[in-house]
Structures are given as structure tokens and as C-alpha cells.
Amino acid sequence: MRRSPATLAALLVVAGVLCAGLIGLGVWQIERLHWKVALIETVGERVHAAPTPAPGLDRWPQITAESDGYRHIWVSGRYRDDATVFVQAVTERGPGFWAMTPIVSDRGFTVLVNRGFVPDRHAPLVGSARVTGLLRPSEPGGAFLRKNDPAANRWFSRDIAAIAAARRLGPVAPYFIDADAGAPESVPVAGLTVIRFSNNHLVYAMTWFALAAMVAGAAAMLVRSQRRGSA
Template sequence: MRKSVVIPLIFGIAGVAVLLGLGKWQLDRLAWKEGILADIEARISAAPVALPDDADPEADRYLPVRVTGGMSARTLRVLVSRKQVGAGYRLISALDTGTRRVLLDRGFIKVGEDIPAPAGAVTVTGNLHWPDDRLSSTPENDVPGNMWFARDIAQMAEVLGTEPLMIIARELSPPEQGVTPLPVDTRGIPNDHLNYAITWFSLAAIWAAMTGAFIWRGRRAAKGAGQ
């Protein structure tokens, strides 16, 4: 086999092997991520328990809880947008159980609506969460104007006089009319490993095809020169 064929063939095989390896790695990552998502879904949908005395942001993230208490009249508004609905606010109130006072993410209302917190006791079924809404481009919260751009738990707890602990409502009893709960789920957790795997496998196929075309042209040119 001529040197003009061997070298491109070696580079071609090496390139295809690397790209296939990257694709296989992404498939392994896909299986790993699906396992994590399945575990989170199981934790979210588990039977609710009482509010833990000392909740841990890692061990108790997504923990289902059921709490009864009264809501504060003061409500914080966090600007959000929902697909096919538009702009609106998450309503954050304090929930007072009589012995503890925690943050409650009641759910979503559209811009222009004004729904006060219900009077009287409510039973909240939801999940503990420590949301990470803030990006480098997120504006600072306008506390005096009650325009929040991120659910900064520590800052909200200071404003509403609660523990730095948030429950994301899944269900309220009695139901709160006009407010749509936005319960925690796994839709916001990225899982693009299958797309990445397809990309690497596609590049491997393209690399192989280009290598074959290069070798074929080189051999054809060599034959033409030898005639």
C-alpha cells in the first residue's frame, strides 16, 4: 500500500475512533443523567412529610412536605414568563404555622392581575426547594418597588421575616382561585446528551466519508499520472 494512502487512512481511522468514542461517552452520560432525573422525579412525587426541623439544601432538595398555616398579607412578586401564556409573576408570601414562619411560592399570575393572599388557614402540599434563578445578566431585585427578578431566598426571608426556607406549592386546600401553582419538576434540568451523541456520531460518519473520498481521489490521481 502506498504511503499516500497509508497516512490518510491512519488519520481517518484515528479521527473516526475519537469521534465514536466521544459519541459513546455522551451515551454513557445520557444514561447517567436519566438515572438522576428518575431519582429526582421519585423524590418529588413521594408522600409528603412534616416540615423538617433542620432542612439541608442538598439532602432535602425537592422533599415533599405538607404544612398548615396562614399567609402573610405582604406578597413579593418575581417577574417570570410562561410559554404560551406570557409575562407574569410568581407570588411569594410568608407562611406562618404558629411555630415557624417560612417562604411559600404560591404560583403564577399574569401581569396586570392582583390577587391578595387568602385569609385563614390553608394546607399546603409542595416541595422544599432552593432555586438558583440568578444569572450574571439578572438585574438586582427592586425591593422598594416590589419587583423581583430572582428568588433570592436569603433576601426574601429578611424582607418577610421568615426562615431562609422555601416551599414551592403543588396544591393548596382550600384552592387559591386565580393563582396557578408552578410545582417543581425536572423540565428545567438540561439533558442534551442524546443530541451531543448524535452530533459526534454524525461527525464520525462525515470524517469517514471525507477520508474515503480523499483516498479515492489520491489513488485516481496517481493512476492518471502513471498512464
């Protein structure tokens, strides 16, 4: 079907805009791919690095998941077992709880420590007052379709601010520490941190580029059809 020059021009403009937008999305996914690969490499280096002192109050405002997540740190001090919170968890050992206990550090600040997995809320809590582990950002709000209920002492995520308020801990570090694995018989069972990053950016990029090619191909067919109609 022959179209008027104005209609053809409008269709080609729309195709051009769509093609440019799809290519832009593909390029953005490639950039995200490079960022994700660099993040995975950085986290791998952090996890296996020698532990450094846990960030103190002067560093708290600058801490972010991207710049500090999974950093290997250590802290020493006194556990407050009376303020332990049990957060529901599903691990390779089955369902149970993360035992979250605040530790008052020798440097004068409080930080929550995920001492590890326990099968029930009444499992004994043993361990040293010197902890090494991975820095993890807060998990505010709760889990999927389940909100934390501090009043009922029901926890589905490791929400630092909510736990600190419920246990009246006062100012606490804006991160918690996932404790390193201890002896095989230790309870809680620490060292179960799952480090996994989804990396589908290349697939997404190829999808956007393929769609852009389809739009360009459709535009080319439209032009050829118009020329044949003019012959």
C-alpha cells in the first residue's frame, strides 16, 4: 500500500526514535554489566581480605552498601545477650532463626552481630567477645509480604533501626556484622552468608539490540515497499 510522503516520514521518525531508544537501553545494560562485573570482583576481594576494625561513629554517615558491603571487619567488646533478637531465616540447614545480638565495643559504640543460625529461639548463645565477619547493610521493613512486628517480637528481616528501637539500644552502627564461621560444633552456626549477585545484563542488552534491529528492519521494508509502489 502506497503511503503519502508525510505519512512515510512520520513513520520513519517514529521508527528512528524507537530504534535510538532501544539502542540506548542496550548500551545502558552493557554499562550495567561492566559495573556488576567490577562489583563482583570487588566483593570477592573484600570477603577474602584481612579483617579491619569495624567503622566507628566518624565513618557511619559515609557507609553505603556499594562502598562497604561485605567488607571483612572485626570488633571486640561485650555482648548484650539480654537484647538478642531472633530473625526468621531459611538456610542450607533448614528453617530457623538468625541470632542477632548487640555488642558494646571497646571503642564505645554498639553494633549488631548476626552470630549465626539457630534452629529455635531457645538455642544457647556461646561465642567470643571478639568477632570477625562481613559488614552488611540494614534490611529495613521486613520480608516479602511479611512485615516486622516489634511489638510481637516477630522479625523477618535484619532491620537495624527497628531492632535498636525495640531493644532500646540507643545509637547503633548503621550496619550489622555477619559473623565468620566458628568451630563445627559451635552454636549459633555462623559463616552461612550467601554472596550471590544476579547478572543478566548481557541478556537484557542483547534483547534491546535485537528489538532495535527489528524496528530498523521494519523501517527498511517500509521504504522498499514504498519505492516498489512508486515504480
